Amino acid sequence: MQSEMTKTRAFVFKNLIMTRRNVFTLFEILFWPLVAFLSVGLLAEFAELEPHMKAFILVGVVSMSVVQVCQLDVSYALLYDVWSKAVKHSLIAPAGLRHLLAGSLIVGIIRGGSVFLILMGASYLIFDFDFTAPGVGPLCLFLLGLFLSAAMVGLFVCILVFTFGLRAVVAAWSLVSLMLLVCGIYYPVSILPHWVMFLSELIPLTYFLEYFRRLYGFEPTFSHVLAKGSLMVMVYLILELILVKAALRRAKKTGMLLKLSE
């Protein structure tokens, strides 16, 4: 048990040090989320949106930043090794993918949580919008949904990197942007064409956003949003854990792990 915790702590240790020492990771926490938040928030002010419409937009933009930062940490647990060409050293050690996921998700929650706290404070001070208005319990459930969605995206990036190598690294930044289009970050999914809405229905983030927005008075497009989102994210995470193991097995077969270390 102690050994399991130590191996998990290894990934926490690595991600925290790399975050502390690299300027781009600080930009991910402070610069980009604030820029996105302020530009969208000010646009909402300029458009003189109703308070509930402003709530809709701000919940979207903050969620987007939290998911992006948190999923990057899960991806980084592998990508730091890929960039430093040290993949083989990590993968010959007796630590498993479960340690990688748990350790990196802990740092992801710390970083994503920091982004949320900063933007929550900024929302309150600049746009007079209170994220705690629906209550602490629902807020925690919403955040948990965001973090699990982020873990899902991060694991998917790992699957792509094990399968396609360095070519897939770009997925770490582009996947969330794709989700932005179909999950209704800036608009309700009900306005999307039918076939895109079908895609929205397959992504848990759609339901977590609807759950939280409902607490600000927006009628959700779908029913049982919290249950559906939670169930879906758990099923996807289990499926991804199976898939990431299969991708790792395939990478060992094709020699991709060696290529990632050269």
Add this chain to the structure above:
Amino acid sequence: MKFAIEVENLRKTFASGWLRKRKKEALRGVDLAVPQGAFWCLLGPNGAGKTTFLSILSSLITPEQGKVRVLGRDIRRDGAEIARRMNLSSGHANFLWSMTVRENIEYYAMLYGLPSKLRKHRIAELLDLFDLAEFAGIRFEELSTGTKQKLSLAKSLVNDPELLLLDEPTVGLDPDVARRIRDTIQRLHREKGTSILMTTHNMREAEILSERIAFIKEGRIRAVGRPRELKRELRLGDTISISFRGDLPASFLEGMNGVYGVQQDNASCRILVDDHHERLPFILDLLTNHRITIHDLRIQESDLEDVFIAYAK
């Protein structure tokens, strides 16, 4: 006898390309058995399959066919246990660029599940063993090549491995740093009895460090033995060149054991023997019996480089 590495008929083919698959046979039936506690060297030209072989032993690549047992365990079934008991260090060391020497060692020690107390003790021990204490707080990206290589070796010992795989551990290093690293590896093998399999392109290093050499070419083990045995097998031998005065019969060495050939003229001869240490006293006796006066005598030993070239041809 217990074996650290037991490999039978190991085959690995890599395929590349999506539509039109291109296949490359990296290993074509490797057989090798390295006893526990031994220090062996794997030599071979570029592309011979050395790295693929080490990667299979360290579970980075899965074999396609054949039996692979590491430390008495099957690599396919007991990968996790093998991973705990072995480690790998490679030349051109690469580690997390922003982490210091100490942090890098600590990170890998954690990956091997070492508890906090043991971890601290092991880190101090390794920093001391590789003279890394003064660099402990320096980031990997700021280290010299030699120090990076020392870190790579230090990392490979975090779990006190029973089997150590060294992939060109002194490549690109200054001679003095390379020598210090060789000394440390040798000491480690002598004092702890760690089984070591090393690849290198430095023939002198292989000759100094290893007990036996395995020569791999085009995915097959071509020869295994001590350097002297390999020289004998290839009939490379040593050349004894003698300048003399006197009448020496052309057939004076005929039938003598260990003589591969003689080139002789009026005042000199070149004798190719399997081992000059063994044959020279007899040759000198013969020359004395024939009342030959020796003006000059030179010995040219063939070395492992000659063996390498002969096998690589």
